[in-house]
Amino acid sequence: MRSIVDYLHLDIEDGDVVTLTVNRPSARNALSVGVLTELRHFLRTASKPMILTGAPGPAFVAGADIREMAPMTPDEGAAFGRLGQEVMNLLESVPAPVIACVDGYALGGGCELAMAADFIYATSKAVFGQPEVLLGLIPGFGGCVRLQQLVGPGLARELIYSGRKVEAAQAQRIGLVNQVFDSREDMLAAAARTLGEIAVNSPTAVALCKAAINGSRGANVETGLDLEATAFRQAFTTPDMREGTAAFLAKRTPVFRHA
Known part of the structure; x- marks a missing residue:
């Protein structure tokens, strides 16, 4: 069964596994207030095993919506950051396992979204990073917290302070990504198999x-x-x-x- 809202596609297979796709390809699936609001609404009641991905294209989620952010006042920016943090916390607290499947760029808010899942599978085309300092910003959706939990504080500081991007193979070596696959299809199939293995357990x-x-x-x-x-x-x-x-x-x- 598939349901579609403005920015999300939900595919439910056999009533057990949900594939949640951020679907804003015209903006490389960037996280606008609208996308985050829909994610918040869905994740408040989400309880099934989930594959989280982005609509096919150059990006999993390219980041937060810079065009939307640029004119924000400090108070508006703070509210936007809190909304992003709330969405990431809701994703992290889904009681069932969530696998982020990253194909293409996962930068800024996209990297933060992937890190809020239980673990990350990626294709060889995936690129990760927290490049907010290049915009005069800092990671605001949990990146300062979750990246150091995954790769350690020293490496997290290096990546965040420099804004450096990390390709899939290196992301796997540093512990950000669990597995790397040759294609999107292979990645999604592997995620489904892993959730199937988990599903036989309590x-x-x-x-x-x-x-x-x-x-x-x-x-x-x-x-x-x-x-x-x-x-x-x-x-x-x-x-x-x-x-x-x-x-x-x-x-x-x-x-x-x-x-």
Whole structure:
């Protein structure tokens, strides 16, 4: 099933996996207020496994909409940044796994959007970067926070301060990208396979893992372990845990409940 709004295409396959496509090819899928508003509306209730991509062309998402940003006042700029941060936080908090599939440029807000997913697959044509300093700006949708979490603070500083762009192979080497593929089709097929592998597991357990990983990121070890222990205890309250352990002991395949 496909549904189309002004800037987003939603493809839902078998009721389980959503392919969310930012569809603004005339502007290289740039993140305008309109695009971000539609993303916010969708992500507030999103709960299914998701592939996030951009409409085919030279860019996954080229960045924020510079034409829209240029005349903004400081207060308007702050509101735009907060909207972008809210969208990235909503994407990061989707309880199911989200794979960003990047083909072409993922710069500025596009890189920030990809980093808010659980992990990134890319084609060999993908290019990443936070070039905001070239415009007299800084990453404003979470890039200063998430990039250092993925590649480390020293390298994040180098990339952000210089505005340097990173091609797919290097992005994989530094830990920004999980896998690189020869074509868009290969990348999307691999993402679907990975989500299929995840789908046979307990969705409740996957959601608890995601919450524990996201919640402990940047925390000290003691705080992170407390969060993990809380999620571990919660798993014992779920039907999936009872089904999974019973199936293991009975040497059968578990049957987990999926929403």
